[in-house]
Amino acid sequence: MKNSILKISPNTIYYLMHVLFWFSFAILFFVSTTNILPLRQGIIMLGVSIISQFILTVINNTYLLPKLFDTKKYVAYAISIITGMAIVIYIRYTANENIVMELNRFPNLKLSRYFLFIVVTTLVVFLITTGFYFFRQWFIERQKQDEIINQQLNTELKLLKAQINPHFLFNALNNVYSLTQIEPEKAGEMVLKLSAVLRYMLYDSEK
DSSP: OHHHHHTSOHHHHHHHHHHHHHHHHHHHHHHHHHTTSOHHHHHHHHHHHHHHHHHHHHHIIIIIIIIIITTTOHHHHHHHHHHHHHHHHHHHHHHHHHHHHHHTOOTTOOHHHHHHHHHHHHHHHHHHHHHHHHHHHHHHHHHHHHHHHHHHHHHHHHHHHHHHHHHHHHHHHHHHHHHHHHOHHHHHHHHHHHHHHHHHHHTGGGO
């Protein structure tokens, strides 16, 4: 079971996690907003939130992480990701503020709560999707390590066979020589058996 899991493509698991995450995020966000907002405004807020955060995720996972973070350009990465998150937060907050003010359904609602909610959800989405990237990298490295281990085991097995065969042949020939001095007939039988064993070791064992 473990080997079959490791044979799955890391990209397959990576994209599957993204599909499940964004689908779950959309459902939860849609349900939470449509309970307090009309359907049209809820869909608009959902679209703005998902599209802005999805774009940031794509930029982060396809460019910022491999080009900056993985190459140890941590300062450039931090500046880039903070800027990107600030833009996403501004877009989401502006959309939420316009919708709430337009509807005028929550006159006593403080938009600071909305701002805090937006900051927290943007940060959570960033951490989760970034975790997907590092999980894929770990999975790729794990597969490479398993391949190296398998190659080492195969090499060691071949070396072991190469060491055992001459040793076995040397002992068998000594025994045949001893039998030729004592029981020549049995020595002939032993030569035939040795021939059969060698034929098996050289040809049939690989099959």
